[in-house]
Amino acid sequence: MTDPPMTDTPKVVTGGGGSLGLRRGAFGRPEPATLADILERVLDKGIVIAGDISINLLDIELLTIRVRLLIASVDRAREMGIDWWERDTSLSSGRRVVAEERVLLRERVAAPGPAVAPAAAYLPDAAPPAAAYLPDAAPPAAVVVQAAAAPRVRSPRRGKPTRPAAAEGEDGSVS
Amino acid sequence: VSETSGTWIYAVVPPGDPESLGSGILAGVRGVAGEQVRILAGAAVAAVVGTVDLAQFGEESLQRRLADLDWLELAARAHHEVIAAVAEAGPALPWRFATVYRGDERVAGLLGDRGAELATTLRRLADSTEWGVKAYLEDEPADPGAGDGAGGAGGAADGADGEPDPASGPPERPGTAYLFRRRARMSAREDLSRRAQAGADEIHAVLADLADAALLYAPQDQQLSGRTGLMVLNASYLVPHSRGDDFAAAVAELADEYPVLQLELTGPWPPYSFIEPDRPAGSPEAGP
Numbered sequence: 001m002t003d004p005p006m007t008d009t010p011k012v013v014t015g016g017g018g019s020l021g022l023r024r025g026a027f028g029r030p031e032p033a034t035l036a037d038i039l040e041r042v043l044d045k046g047i048v049i050a051g052d053i054s055i056n057l058l059d060i061e062l063l064t065i066r067v068r069l070l071i072a073s074v075d076r077a078r079e080m081g082i083d084w085w086e087r088d089t090s091l092s093s094g095r096r097v098v099a100e101e102r103v104l105l106r107e108r109v110a111a112p113g114p115a116v117a118p119a120a121a122y123l124p125d126a127a128p129p130a131a132a133y134l135p136d137a138a139p140p141a142a143v144v145v146q147a148a149a150a151p152r153v154r155s156p157r158r159g160k161p162t163r164p165a166a167a168e169g170e171d172g173s174v175s
Numbered sequence: 176v177s178e179t180s181g182t183w184i185y186a187v188v189p190p191g192d193p194e195s196l197g198s199g200i201l202a203g204v205r206g207v208a209g210e211q212v213r214i215l216a217g218a219a220v221a222a223v224v225g226t227v228d229l230a231q232f233g234e235e236s237l238q239r240r241l242a243d244l245d246w247l248e249l250a251a252r253a254h255h256e257v258i259a260a261v262a263e264a265g266p267a268l269p270w271r272f273a274t275v276y277r278g279d280e281r282v283a284g285l286l287g288d289r290g291a292e293l294a295t296t297l298r299r300l301a302d303s304t305e306w307g308v309k310a311y312l313e314d315e316p317a318d319p320g321a322g323d324g325a326g327g328a329g330g331a332a333d334g335a336d337g338e339p340d341p342a343s344g345p346p347e348r349p350g351t352a353y354l355f356r357r358r359a360r361m362s363a364r365e366d367l368s369r370r371a372q373a374g375a376d377e378i379h380a381v382l383a384d385l386a387d388a389a390l391l392y393a394p395q396d397q398q399l400s401g402r403t404g405l406m407v408l409n410a411s412y413l414v415p416h417s418r419g420d421d422f423a424a425a426v427a428e429l430a431d432e433y434p435v436l437q438l439e440l441t442g443p444w445p446p447y448s449f450i451e452p453d454r455p456a457g458s459p460e461a462g463p
């Protein structure tokens with residue numbers, strides 16, 4: 001099967017003599033393991049023997065799920081102040097904008113009222129600069145964020161009358 | 176030492192020679208509270224611990240801080256760093272994050288009660304390390320909205336490459352042509368991802384065969400992984416030291432064999448994922 005995009009960019013990480021793009025992290029720490037990798041293991045795995053003070057397992061699981069949901073959405077993560085990708089890469093282009101936005105967010109969040117919910121409602125309007133900054137910030141709508149129920153600006157094609165027609169095939173099923 | 180401090184456990188290690196571990200490997204290692212990490216010796220096993228302030232690591236405050244993701248990141252990394260440092264020096268059982276006891280005596284009690292069992296697990300894992308393998312389908316069409324359905328992204332891609340349509344009748348009307356093109360693209364994409372998934376399953380089978388145990392994690396979100404590609408495999412393998420090189424070589428070979436996929440090997444990790452015994456290798460318990 002020929003798939004144009006696939007043949008366009010040949011994809012093997014093997015450089016020369018089969019040196020993979022190996023990331024050797026955990027022990028030697030030449031490169032720190034990614035946060036996602038660490039959380040996966042540290043929160044979910046390891047020896048579990050309840051301590052005197054420990055978060056009950058149900059809570060930990062909820063936490064893990066929550067973290068996954070949160071960090072699965074860049075916008076949401078930014079709301080929560082997770083921005084390690086901004087700090088430790090050279091992606092400095094949108095940085096100031098983002099920083100300013102965060103200040104605004106912080107102010108919003110600090111305002112009386114439920115912890116973070118207002119920020120979610122607030123974000124969409126303020127988002128354009130940040131969206132431009134993150135190259136492929138997909139609309140985060142798919143991620144479960146209750147507070148973001150307010151309709152977001154959709155790309156025009158979406159929800160147009162053409163779409164139902166396209167759904168005659170397996171259109172709608174692709175996710 | 177007093178009512179106000181607690182003992183955070185990082186890992187359990189064999190009892191032998193804890194002092195050298197303490198003065199050597201652990202000398203410069205700081206824990207989740209920035210504290211000096213130390214060894215608590217027991218008869219069957221020793222624990223790697225740190226003293227934390229219960230004002231900050233008590234039940235309530237801990238719970239609260241866990242919701243602070245900035246803090247969580249730092250603490251999770253610190254916890255992992257301690258475990259990794261210890262595991263680099265020898266066998267170690269990683270402890271679940273955020274387990275705190277009311278003082279060393281309580282930990283000593285634990286080491287007494289559960290020491291034998293922990294020693295057994297230590298022995299089981301002593302000669303192995305954990306390796307992580309991920310596979311990405313890098314060649315997703317330029318479609319940033321892949322996770323979100325085809326919405327605006329399909330339209331954008333359309334304008335972008337405007338390739339002539341393979342096999343789908345004369346495009347007499349733009350709308351129809353668009354739909355045909357779109358469908359062709361979609362089935363190509365579906366086919367690609369089906370093949371990618373099949374490849375991932377095969378890769379997992381091969382690697383699980385080389386390993387003593389295997390565990391499938393859920394694939395990570397694209398934005399989280401920081402990769403443009405779709406993650407189709409996220410697995411951990413427990414590999415005996417003696418087969419470590421073979422394992423890495425196998426991953427390299429598989430990368431050649433499956434050019435559609437990009438493989439990433441991480442590790443060696445402390446054996447986080449294999450604390451529970453007898454996870455049969457090669458039997459995925461959760462399809463990615």
